[in-house]
Amino acid sequence: MQVPFLNLKAEYESLRQDIDKEIHDVLDSGYFVLGEKVKEFEKEFAEYLGAARVVTVNSGTSALYLAVRALNIGHGDEVITTANTFVATCEAIAMTGATPRLVDALPETYNMDPKRLKSAINSKTKALMPVHLYGLPADMEEIMGIASEFGIPVIEDAAQAHGAECVVYGKTMKVGTIGDLGCFSFYPSKNLGCYGEGGAVVTNSDELAAKVEMLRDHGQEKKHLHTEIGGNFRMSAFQGAVLNVKLKRLDEFNRRRIELAEVYSKGLADTPVVLPNSEKEKTHVYHLYVVQTDRRDEVREHLNEQGIGTGIHFPIPIHFCDAFRYLGYKKGDFPVSEALSRRVLSLPMYPQLKEEQVKLTSKTIAEFLS
The missing domain is CATH 3.40.640.10 (Type I PLP-dependent aspartate aminotransferase-like (Major domain))
Structure with missing residues (x-):
């Protein structure tokens, strides 16, 4: 599949x-x-x-x-x-x-x-x-x-x-x-x-x-x-x-994203990957379902071999982009953002995604990291 x-x-x-x-x-x-x-x-x-x-x-x-x-x-x-x-x-x-004056991200919410x-x-x-x-x-x-x-x-x-x-x-x-x-x-x-x-x-x-x-x-x-x-x-x-x-379909499609996110989170609960943070008094609409793993590149390559697409959002923090070198920031100035750029992996997420596709993706990750 x-x-x-x-x-x-x-x-x-x-x-x-x-x-x-x-x-x-x-x-x-x-x-x-x-x-x-x-x-x-x-x-x-x-x-x-x-x-x-x-x-x-x-x-x-x-x-x-x-x-x-x-x-x-x-x-x-x-x-x-x-x-x-x-x-x-x-x-x-x-x-x-x-x-632009930059500040770092929170490790829990990004x-x-x-x-x-x-x-x-x-x-x-x-x-x-x-x-x-x-x-x-x-x-x-x-x-x-x-x-x-x-x-x-x-x-x-x-x-x-x-x-x-x-x-x-x-x-x-x-x-x-x-x-x-x-x-x-x-x-x-x-x-x-x-x-x-x-x-x-x-x-x-x-x-x-x-x-x-x-x-x-x-x-x-x-x-x-x-x-x-x-x-x-x-x-x-x-x-x-x-x-x-x-x-007219936005709320319906967002509800579907939230349902799929719950399927992902259940399937990945016993794995070493860090799951997205969902906070009380906030509605996460999961434009992207982003996990973290120290083996990001290995996991991504394995998923690709199995026909499962992924993305990285984002692989280069702003202060590492050549276009923004003039801001004068250096490596280590934003440790959370830098760590996220090495660890984050975006999994398939859209309203038309089938539940069995989400379960397959979760299972493939779990088996690879076991």
Whole structure:
């Protein structure tokens, strides 16, 4: 039995009728950039999240970049984020001219360590950017408390956590709505993915939403009235159409991911691998099911030989990337992130995955490590 790491074709087959209708509606409309399908998605996603505004863009990276720009952050400023993240988190900061300031992750959750975050704040700090890695919310109550103490805005990188929730000051909130701005990616593999590139900025501030809307369309307040240097960050109508269909199934698909994660955890319980952390008062939506093992590369090779796909998220911490050597960090500065990069292994995880495929994957790992 083959177990592909990802199977987007199977997902499409489960949605084919509705997706095809939406796509043909766009073709019939003759309107292919932004338009009614995108407006509909912005409205529905805002309602789903419990947010005032959603502004769609053409990628998650663009969403992060525009969120930083919306706060007027640039040269000479710093934004604190985690060393254990996808490179886009730091790219978005650097593209504004600001400097990413890194802090280490917590070994239990792989997310930003709030205590290290607090100690990294200085006079140049203009925003905090926690990442909800793999679908597990960061420690937002503690992070928001730090942000409030220092009067610093928060940008959530929620690219991997559509629909995840956590309790903040006694209130259950969806990630992306807790900070001043939240950023989502709709890359096809995400819990809520389109059929191309897409992203969104979420906020409860009309002022920030208006700024993002202006920047995504060449910095124009009105047609041909360009008040700032922006760019072309608009979402295509086709992506809005696809997302309208898939948003309706997001909670169902997330529940399925949680069920599959429980099957994995049961099958791997008596093995030496470290299982994902699930915390009280947080809903993990398992964009990725990530385990740790000292024999990561051996396990991965064995699974590949058995026809089971895997991934590594992420093999190189940000401070080891050549593009970010200029930050001046050295080996040993972020020991948790460095250890994770050597040990983490992502197993197949998507709603169309069959339970027997999960059991086979778990059994194959257990037998290899026994």
